[in-house]
Every structure is written in structure tokens, then in C-alpha cells.
Amino acid sequence: xxxxxxxxxxxxxxxxxxxxxxxxxxxxxxxxxxxxxxxxxxxxxxxxxxxxxxxxxxxxxxxxxxxxxxxxxxxxxxxxxxxxxxxxxxxxxxxxxxxxxxxxxxxxxxxxxxxxxxxxxxxxxxxxxxxxxxxxxxxxxxxxxxxxxxxxxxxxxxxxxxxxxxxxxxxx
Amino acid sequence: xxxxxxxxxxxxxxxxxxxxxxxxxxxxxxxxxxxxxxxxxxxxxxxxxxxxxxxxxxxxxxxxxxxxxxxxxxxxxxxxxxxxxxxxxxxxxxxxxxxxxxxxxxxxxxxxxxxxxxxxxxxxxxxxxxxxxxxxxxxxxxxxxxxxxxxxxxxxxxxxxxxxxxxxxxxxxxxxxxxxxxxxxxxxxxxxxxxxxxxxxxxxxxxxxxxxxxxxxxxxxxxxxxxxxxxxxxxxxxxxxxxxxxxxxxxxxxxxxxxxxxxxxxxxxxxxxxxxxxxxxxxxxxxxxxxxxxxxxxxxxxxxxxxxxxxxxxxxxxxxxxxxxxxxxxxxxxxxxxxxxxxxxxxxxxxxxxxxxxxxxxxxxxxxxxxxxxxxxxxxxxxxxxxxxxxxxxxxxxxxxxxxxxxxxxxxxxxxxxxxxxxxxxxxxxxxxxxxxxxxxxxxxxxxxxxxxxxxxxxxxxxxxxxxxxxxxxxxxxxxxxxxxxxxxxxxxxxxxxxxxxxxxxxxxxxxxxxxxxxxxxxxxxxxxxxxxxxxx
Numbered sequence: 117x118x119x120x121x122x123x124x125x126x127x128x129x130x131x132x133x134x135x136x137x138x139x140x141x142x143x144x145x146x147x148x149x150x151x152x153x154x155x156x157x158x159x160x161x162x163x164x165x166x167x168x169x170x171x172x173x174x175x176x177x178x179x180x181x182x183x184x185x186x187x188x189x190x191x192x193x194x195x196x197x198x199x200x201x202x203x204x205x206x207x208x209x210x211x212x213x214x215x216x217x218x219x220x221x222x223x224x225x226x227x228x229x230x231x232x233x234x235x236x237x238x239x240x241x242x243x244x245x246x247x248x249x250x251x252x253x254x255x256x257x258x259x260x261x262x263x264x265x266x267x268x269x270x271x272x273x274x275x276x277x278x279x280x281x282x283x284x285x286x287x288x
Numbered sequence: 289x290x291x292x293x294x295x296x297x298x299x300x301x302x303x304x305x306x307x308x309x310x311x312x313x314x315x316x317x318x319x320x321x322x323x324x325x326x327x328x329x330x331x332x333x334x335x336x337x338x339x340x341x342x343x344x345x346x347x348x349x350x351x352x353x354x355x356x357x358x359x360x361x362x363x364x365x366x367x368x369x370x371x372x373x374x375x376x377x378x379x380x381x382x383x384x385x386x387x388x389x390x391x392x393x394x395x396x397x398x399x400x401x402x403x404x405x406x407x408x409x410x411x412x413x414x415x416x417x418x419x420x421x422x423x424x425x426x427x428x429x430x431x432x433x434x435x436x437x438x439x440x441x442x443x444x445x446x447x448x449x450x451x452x453x454x455x456x457x458x459x460x461x462x463x464x465x466x467x468x469x470x471x472x473x474x475x476x477x478x479x480x481x482x483x484x485x486x487x488x489x490x491x492x493x494x495x496x497x498x499x500x501x502x503x504x505x506x507x508x509x510x511x512x513x514x515x516x517x518x519x520x521x522x523x524x525x526x527x528x529x530x531x532x533x534x535x536x537x538x539x540x541x542x543x544x545x546x547x548x549x550x551x552x553x554x555x556x557x558x559x560x561x562x563x564x565x566x567x568x569x570x571x572x573x574x575x576x577x578x579x580x581x582x583x584x585x586x587x588x589x590x591x592x593x594x595x596x597x598x599x600x601x602x603x604x605x606x607x608x609x610x611x612x613x614x615x616x617x618x619x620x621x622x623x624x625x626x627x628x629x630x631x632x633x634x635x636x637x638x639x640x641x642x643x644x645x646x647x648x649x650x651x652x653x654x655x656x657x658x659x660x661x662x663x664x665x666x667x668x669x670x671x672x673x674x675x676x677x678x679x680x681x682x683x684x685x686x687x688x689x690x691x692x693x694x695x696x697x698x699x700x701x702x703x704x705x706x707x708x709x710x711x712x713x714x715x716x717x718x719x720x721x722x723x724x725x726x727x728x729x730x731x732x733x734x735x736x737x738x739x740x741x742x743x744x745x746x747x748x749x750x751x752x753x754x755x756x757x758x759x760x761x762x763x764x765x766x767x768x769x770x771x772x773x774x775x776x777x778x779x780x781x782x783x784x785x786x787x788x789x790x791x792x793x794x795x796x797x798x799x800x801x802x803x804x805x806x807x808x809x810x811x812x813x814x815x816x817x818x819x820x821x822x823x824x825x
Contacts, residue, residue, distance in 0.1 A: 263813065
């Protein structure tokens with residue numbers, strides 16, 4: 117009996133560890149053609165070290181990105197050309213933010229924090245599929261890369277460092 | 289007139305001796321290494337292919353020449369593969385037919401410089417694996433026995449026959465005791481030598497004993513380095529016969545040339561002569577063989593001389609006991625050096641079949657040397673002084689020595705079937721390579737040596753279409769889920785030659801591991817590719 121309890125406890129601890137270990141998005145679903153408020157949840161540092169930077173790559177199809185500044189962190193964006201041209205409020209948009217960096221901060225391993233940005237999900241994005249926002253977490257000289265995207269047919273849970281993603285739902 | 293004859297035969301014997309030496313040198317010029325080991329195959333063993341390959345290739349640790357290549361189809365029908373090309377250490381084989389789906393076996397048999405054929409098979413599947421077709425049993429025991437008996441008889445012919453002729457010509461004096469036995473031994477060798485060649489041909493082609501009459505068997509046997517051994521042995525046996533039956537004055541040079549031939553015949557093929565460094569091993573085998581001939585050859589004539597109490601028995605004994613000490617010293621030294629080269633580590637003495645045979649031989653030698661020492665220091669002096677009872681004891685002791693020598697021949701002939709630890713070590717030190725190819729990236733991974741323990745890994749990373757891939761980071765991950773060992777994860781470094789390396793990696797257990805290479809293509813893009821790799825024990 118004890119053995120089963122121990123096994124169950126171990127599973128619980130391991131299971132929660134894995135779930136907590138990843139950087140994830142608070143809202144896991146969004147409709148295409150809507151504005152999405154992304155809240156990146158950073159539950160820990162890199163192997164015990166304090167987080168000093170969080171960088172997120174904006175996927176193709178997410179436009180008009182506006183990050184929310186954080187006290188104590190330097191906010192920067194990298195802009196570039198999109199692969200395609202999109203229409204936003206009747207205007208053609210072909211470039212914009214491709215990467216958002218919060219750096220120079222200090223988030224100790226034992227604390228939790230969130231990093232927020234807003235993006236418009238274009239109507240061309242394929243509903244029913246997932247859209248990923250790869251994140252690089254830097255902790256001084258250590259780096260954790262939450263950038264793995266499952267290949268077709270691959271189980272997302274099998275990934276070691278999955279990129280945070282959302283499920284796209286049909287346009288409302 | 290007599291003088292002219294003897295001079296003539298002296299020249300003749302000298303010429304033959306020179307010829308023998310020339311043969312040995314020629315036999316040793318073709319770069320000789322050890323048993324060949326298979327390093328890499330295409331397709332890989334166990335591979336599942338979408339389509340039938342147009343070409344198959346086998347890469348060995350040294351140059352080889354193929355003897356038999358057969359493709360066994362899923363329904364069990366063998367298909368001989370006759371169209372192939374040799375480039376360095378690789379055999380490229382054309383696939384003659386469109387293959388159906390299912391598991392195929394490529395059965396190969398090649399020969400390397402030591403004259404010993406090696407074989408193996410490689411499984412690959414087209415479409416999906418099926419029940420592998422049955423491949424015939426690898427060991428042909430009747431043939432092995434025939435090879436072994438042929439070898440023992442050849443040893444008897446060379447050592448007791450030609451060696452005996454030497455003892456009769458140089459040591460025995462006028463009586464020539466045991467001439468009939470020596471002649472019989474030479475004849476035995478003359479029969480065994482060509483038969484052994486046929487057996488070698490059968491072994492080389494993996495053919496059963498019943499095919500012995502086919503010409504191709506004999507051509508193949510002659511084409512291996514053992515062909516040289518047989519040729520030189522036949523010349524040496526002929527010289528022994530000439531020394532026994534030819535003009536009396538010429539007996540000595542013929543016998544000397546014959547004894548040199550014994551050494552040369554042994555040096556021409558076999559594990560010991562094929563080992564590196566060649567400049568050392570071939571002469572050592574030569575000296576070892578000639579020494580055995582001197583010792584073993586004298587035993588029967590000496591024993592008979594003492595039993596019959598011939599007039600020259602005491603002279604024979606004196607000459608033999610005078611010469612035997614330096615001969616045995618050289619013989620033993622050569623044997624020890626060769627054994628050290630072959631066995632390398634003491635643990636291989638018990639750990640390998642070759643080492644165990646050596647232990648048996650050493651045990652027999654301890655007996656033999658004890659007997660010989662008793663003979664030499666206890667009995668010889670009194671026997672030389674003419675003590676009849678002691679001479680009788682000496683005769684008995686020599687008979688036992690004879691039996692021991694025969695047993696040693698039997699053990700030494702068994703080495704024909706056991707690769708020496710030296711060759712096993714060379715095979716074990718070979719790297720394992722794996723080629724991983726995906727749409728996003730590909731990698732050539734080489735793990736050196738390819739066995740469990742401390743290894744180094746080297747990787748060449750390219751894009752899926754063979755373009756350059758300047759990765760930011762490369763991580764090697766080795767896992768073996770069935771072993772309960774946590775994955776081994778090591779960051780690779782760039783030594784600057786375009787490759788990525790992981791040093792001081794320890795693979796704890798042999799078997800099938802999964803190797804994964806994590807390639808960080810850019811800040812936000814990682815490609816993980818994996819493949820199985822077989823780590824040898």
C-alpha cells in the first residue's frame with residue numbers, strides 16, 4: 117500500500133514539476149481575426165538561477181504587437197518584414213514587431229512573474245491548429261529555450277522544452 | 289666424381305634455399321594486417337527502406353577481397369551477387385533485381401591478408417520488416433575437422449618429417465635410425481599439404497566437403513596467403529625427401545634448406561605472421577618454426593638410436609644435447625614475443641578462445657620442458673657415458689616427449705579457428721558511424737571506439753539538402769530506455785575543422801542506444817534528429 121502511495125506521490129510531484137517547469141500562456145485559446153492578450157507565465161528560473169531576460173518570437177500571422185512595459189525591465193522590440201502582407205483596419209501591413217525582449221531584470225527562482233503583450237491574430241491563420249510563440253529565457257549565462265514545436269503527429273507532451281502555444285478557434 | 293656430385297647438389301640446395309626465401313619475401317609483401325572487421329554498411333543493419341536500394345556497400349577495417357556475396361530474399365531464395373567493385377576498403381555491390389518488400393539478408397564472406405576468411409550477414413527491409421529468411425548454419429563442423437586434421441598432419445610432415453631429415457643428416461651419424469618413420473612423416477606431409485589447400489578453398493567459399501573436386505575451390509585456396517604456405521611446405525617436404533633418398537653427400541645442404549623451408553612455410557600465412565610489425569613477426573615465426581623442426585624432428589631418431597643402442601647413439605645424443613639449449617632459447621623467446629603481440633593483455637588469456645588455447649599449449653610446454661630438462665641435465669651425462677639402464681629411461685622419456693609434441697601440434701592447429709585477441713582488439717577499436725538524415729537537417733556521427741567505455745564523438749552537421757549548416761549549439765543525447773539509465777546529455781564543442789565534438793563521454797553499457805542530436809539552428813529554432821546506434825561490448 118505504502119508503495120502505491122509513494123508511487124502516486126512521486127507521480128504527482130514529477131507531474132506537477134513538469135507542468136510548472138514550462139513557460140506557458142495563460143489563455144490557451146483564441147479566435148482568428150481577434151485581438152489576443154498574451155500573458156507569458158514564468159514560474160521559475162533556469163535550473164535555480166534568477167531570470168534576467170525573456171525574449172519571445174512573434175510568429176507569422178500575429179501582427180500589430182504591443183508589449184506591456186514592466187518596471188525594472190528594459191523593453192525592446194525587433195522589427196522586420198512579414199512574409200506576407202496583411203490588412204488591418206483597411207490598411208496594408210507588411211512589417212512590424214517580430215521579437216519582444218524584456219531584459220535587465222531580476223526574477224529570482226523562488227518568485228513568479230508574468231510578461232504581457234497584445235497581438236492581432238489575422239483572419240488568414242488556420243483555425244483548428246496551434247500557433248506557437250517560442251520563448252528564450254535567459255538567466256545570466258544560462259539559457260533555457262522554450263522553442264520546440266511538435267512535428268506533425270508528434271505528441272506535444274513528449275517535448276522537453278515546448279514552445280508556449282495557443283489553439284486557434286474559428287473567427288467569431 | 290663423388291666430389292662433383294656433392295658440390296652440384298650443394299649448389300642445388302643453396303639455390304632452392306634462396307628460392308624459398310624469395311617466396312617468403314614475396315608472400316609478405318602484400319600488406320598484411322589482421323582479421324578484417326566490418327565497420328560500416330549501406331544500408332545499415334536493420335534498416336527499413338522505402339525503396340529497394342540500387343547499390344549495397346560494405347566497408348571493412350582493411351582491404352579485403354570478396355569470396356561469396358549472396359542476397360537471400362524474403363522467401364528464402366538465395367541470389368548470388370556477382371557484380372561488385374572494390375574501392376579501398378569498400379565493396380560496392382550492384383543490386384541486380386528489383387526487390388520486393390520484406391526483410392532481405394545480405395550474406396557476405398571475404399578474405400583478408402592473414403588468409404583466414406571471415407563472414408557475416410546484414411539484414412535490411414524494404415517497405416516493412418517481415419520474418420527474416422533462414423540463412424544456412426554458419427559453422428561446417430566436418431570441414432572444420434578436416435581442416436584441423438590436415439593442419440596436424442602437415443605439422444607432422446614438416447616438423448617430424450623435414451625436421452627428422454635434418455636430424456638424420458646433421459646429428460645422427462652413420463646409423464640413420466628411424467629413417468623409415470621420418471620418410472613416412474614426410475609422405476604424410478606431402479599428402480596433407482595439397483589436401484589442406486583444398487580445405488582452405490572450401491572454407492574460403494563456405495562450400496561443403498563434397499565440393500572438394502571442383503577446380504574453383506582449388507583456385508580459391510591457392511589464391512589465399514595459405515597457398516604460399518602450401519607451396520613452400522611442398523618444396524620443403526621435397527627437400528626433406530631428397531635429403532633422405534638423394535646422394536649421401538648432399539643430404540646435409542638439402543636438409544638445411546628443408547628446415548629453413550619449414551620456418552618459411554609457417555611465416556607465409558597465419559595469425560602470427562600477419563601481425564604487425566611485420567619485420568618482426570615474420571622472422572620470429574620463421575625462427576620459431578625452424579626451431580620446432582630441429583627439436584621435434586630429432587626426437588624419434590634419437591629415441592630409436594638409444595633403444596637400439598646403435599654405434600653412433602652416444603655421438604647423436606651429444607650433438608643434440610649440445611645444440612638444443614640455444615635452439616630452445618631462441619624458440620621460446622620467439623614464441624613468447626609472438627604470444628605477447630597476439631594476446632596483448634593478460635585478461636585475454638582467459639577471456640578469449642585464442643588465449644585459452646595458448647594456456648593449454650603453455651601447460652603442455654611446462655610438462656615438455658620439465659621432461660626435456662630432466663633428460664638434458666639428469667640423464668644425458670650418464671647416457672653419454674654408456675649407462676644402458678639410463679639410456680632406456682631416456683628412450684621412454686623421449687617417447688612421452690613425442691606424445692606431448694603431438695598434443696601441442698593439435699592445440700596449435702586449433703588456432704586456425706580462433707581470431708587472436710590482437711585482431712579482436714583492432715575490431716573492437718573500430719568506430720561506429722551513423723548517418724541521420726531528415727528534411728530539416730542531417731548529421732554524420734562517429735563514435736570512437738565503437739564499444740562501451742570511454743569514447744569520443746564527432747559530428748558533421750549539414751542541412752537536409754547537403755548544404756552548410758552553421759549551428760549555434762549542438763548537443764548530443766544518448767539514451768537507452770530499456771537499461772534504466774538516464775539519458776547522457778553533452779554539449780558539443782567546435783574544434784575548428786567544421787565538425788562538432790564531444791570528448792570524455794562514457795557509454796556505460798553496450799547494446800542498442802538511441803542517439804539524438806539537438807541542433808540549435810537559430811535563437812528560436814531547434815532541430816532534433818535521432819537514430820539508433822549499436823554499441824559493441
